[in-house]
Amino acid sequence: MLTRVTLRSARTLSRPILGGSTRTFTSSVIRRNQNIEPKPEKTGSESKKRPLSRVAIGGAQDANKKYAETNSIEFASWKAVCVLLVLGGGATYWFSKEKERIRIQKEVDSKRSYGKPLIGGPFSLIDTKGQPFTHKNLINDEKKFSIIYFGFTHCPDVCPDELDKLGDMLDQLKKDNIELQPIFITCDPARDSPEIIEQYLEDFHPSIIGLTGSYEDVKKACKQYRVYFSTPTDVKPGQDYLVDHSIFFYLMDSEGQFVDVIGREATADEGVSKIKSQIDAFIPQSEREARKKSWLGFLYK
Template sequence: MRAISSLSRTSAFLGRSLNSPSGFGAARASLSQQSVRSRISTPLAQRCSSAQLFRRAYSTEQPPKEAQPAKEKERSSSSSGSSGPGGDGGIKDVLSLFPSSGPLSPIGIIFFLLSSAGIVYVFTVKKEQIRVERENNKNKSEVVGKADVGGPFELTDQDGNTVTDKALLGKFALIYFGFCHCPDICPEELDKIGEAMDILERNPKTKDAVQLVFVTCDPQRDSPAEIKKYLQQFHPGFIGLTGTVAQIAAMCKAYRVYFSKPPRVDEGQDYLVDHAIYSFFMDPDGEFIDVYGKDKTATTMAIDIEKRVNQFLDAGRKIKK
């Protein structure tokens, strides 16, 4: 206001000077007026500019902001929420990295993980059920085998003594059915059995743990003396058994052994007997364990027999020797 009042007085003074008749005075008055205006206007502009800057610097009013998009507001609010201690801003920041829908969304990922866990659980349970079922079937087959193979018998050995099934109890028994006039199959199988016994006799646990038994399927020709002479070329631990046709037929039926010979044979005529080529392995209780065919070697037989004997001994059982 003081600047405006001073400007008014100066303007009045200049007006009076311009009305004077002196030309030199008029020119000087004009120059003086311009100089005064220039001197007054410059400080006034500077003062106005300084006042505006001062007012802006110390003003508490905020300049108007442009409208922000909704997504930017959400992001700013989520970032401001994460700054507080104990807030869930960190979880929101992580979830904001995933799409809100689709297979890669948080719900889609959770559903995938739950489905995978369910599949793994189902397959694990099913696998365990299959294993238990196989184990039960195996046990059933073993029980059936023990019930179907073996039984009581009464025959004559190579020394003319009567032998029953009770004589084999207390030891493992390996029983082979054949005949003394067999050209090739029986000698090969009896040699293999003898080699397996030689392997087992090297181990103190399995030595004398198995009784070898030879049962003829041709009792009409295989007398006790013939059997004794025949078995001497194999292992000395063999017991040779023979008997009547009915006795041999009953024992072969109990052990599920097939044999057949020609229906009509003349006196002194040579012939072959067709029979099953198996060795039956029985435990000390007279129960059936396993059967060994032509595919088994002496080594594989010895390994399997040794395993069975060790299992029997580890269970606290004893073998009669």
């Protein structure tokens, strides 16, 4: 009896309702009457099969790897270009600077005759302390240049002006850590004793070394530096007089060789500029000879 009612009810309700599925509705009724638990229906996302990836296995990783490798290569290329530019610029700067140094050095050499300086040479004088001072005192291993001025303590205007200029040049150079050996040689040894010269130089710069000597020794030193000086003849004791002399600063390198002159018309700034350029261009003789034999020898010929 129960089975007939159930079947009848199932047939009665098996008609489609609102376009729904008859089979589904009937099955649900039958299961409810038979106390059968329905199986959970799969959702749409679970019921559909997941499509296979269109990217090959390892494809994304390979692509990223290739992209990273490409970026690395590009970065390395830019680094190489930058390094080449820096090296090229440095080499160009070095060659241009070295070329200028060689040009200045050749100009200095052109002022010398067969290796013997036209200006400068052996002399023997004494300083304000009575100690011997010769041309050998110009030679040093510190590449320290010397600058020599010839004058006299009774000079009314020219010598004081030039010694003031020398003091300005020395102070400016010291700011750039450049120190010279400044030397004052008198052209009037008859009146300029060591004590008088020491007192005279106190008004200018403390680093100036004063030199004097016998008339013959002073005359020889002036001759070595091509300095003209003249004192009046028949001068009476105690009589005042002037000494005519050349007005130049003589720049000497650390090997005791003549480099250049700085005239009266040059300002202190111009003198400093000339001294700096000569110091920057200075190459010791032994080093010049060694460079001529190196692979860069063509620059020094």
